[in-house]
């Protein structure tokens with residue numbers, strides 16, 4: 001038995017090599033394939049960023065056009081999967097439904113049971129388009145609204161908003177949403193991506209890995225923190241409380257404040273910089289900066305009191321709310337973006353695989369413990 005004990009939560013442990021995402025948590029740097037997130041947020045699109053993550057370089061104009069066309073052509077949901085969306089209880093959470101529907105998708109995937117590199121890439125196109133469709137379509141169904149057919153002429157971001165709302169989105173909303181998708185697309189070995197890689201490393205198929213990743217993303221310490229942040233803002237408003245006093249009481253009660261802190265960043269999360277600006281700009285454009293103002297007050301207090309920075313989830317809450325998106329769609333929307341990174345990591349794992357199987361430091365009863373016959377037990 002090894003005597004080396006890994007730090008709790010594997011903090012700081014380097015568990016694999018990867019060429020996809022580079023983070024410097026001290027300097028607040030995030031890059032996809034070496035390209036700074038600020039450049040991508042300023043100039044790229046979700047399609048271009050996804051190409052970069054999957055193929056390791058920025059596409060030429062022709063490559064981007066055919067990639068976008070192929071992604072749009074994959075906007076098809078099997079009939080049986082749409083049936084599932086009709087049969088689950090309307091109060092099922094969109095995250096539960098997404099996890100279950102992605103699992104079901106594997107049964108109907110044209111490339112099953114192949115997990116070659118090319119089959120994985122084809123499945124990644126389909127999963128990326130289908131996850132966005134599942135989130136929008138289930139939301140329509142649970143609200144008793146008619147399903148909106150995909151519009152293959154629209155970008156990934158615009159088509160999602162179209163299928164969700166049944167109205168062509170404004171350029172401002174589309175660009176804001178597109179930037180949010182770029183910002184959430186990948187983040188090295190975060191919990192859901194690590195989960196996906198562990199599953200993929202057994203040589204299980206990409207749908208199994210993504211189903212597991214969705215489950216991991218749903219927790220409030222990870223992607224679920226965007227919903228928890230908005231629930232906090234609503235609770236403060238409902239109580240008519242001062243935001244700073246409210247979170248001060250939470251800290252005094254040893255509660256964590258969702259949307260703050262990060263395992264890797266010890267400075268500003270570079271994605272929060274964009275989401276803070278978007279939250280403010282969208283609020284101003286909508287003539288309602290209530291959520292932004294409340295968020296700013298909380299951020300100032302938590303920073304000065306706990307030296308904790310806002311993470312990606314904090315300002316995405318007020319940004320999505322200002323875009324008119326329901327709270328329980330926030331984490332599914334994280335998945336709408338993160339599928340691009342998950343797929344890149346599963347493909348990278350399958351391309352150069354070894355089973356991931358660490359050890360545990362055993363703390364149980366000493367070996368050999370006696371087996372006491374049933375009749376003799378107290």
Ligand SMILES: CC(=O)SCCNC(=O)CCNC(=O)[C@H](O)C(C)(C)COP(=O)(O)OP(=O)(O)OC[C@H]1O[C@@H](n2cnc3c(N)ncnc32)[C@H](O)[C@@H]1OP(=O)(O)O
Pocket residue numbers: 009190220221222223225255256257258259260261262263264306308311312313
């Ligand atoms: C997309 C993403 O996944 S981004 C992260 C989303 N998650 C959240 O926003 C949930 C709130 N944040 C947290 O729980 C944490 O900051 C995590 C899980 C993100 C990372 O934390 P870790 O590196 O594991 O730190 P850990 O949870 O051990 O906390 C270390 C200390 O900081 C405190 N702390 C960390 N985050 C917070 C917070 N949001 N509010 C209050 N205190 C906090 C802890 O209470 C702990 O204090 P202690 O040493 O006095 O016990």
Ligand SMILES: O=C([O-])CC(=O)C(=O)O
Pocket residue numbers: 186187189190191263264311312
């Ligand atoms: O990297 C992490 O631990 C969590 C995170 O910010 C992400 O997944 O985007």
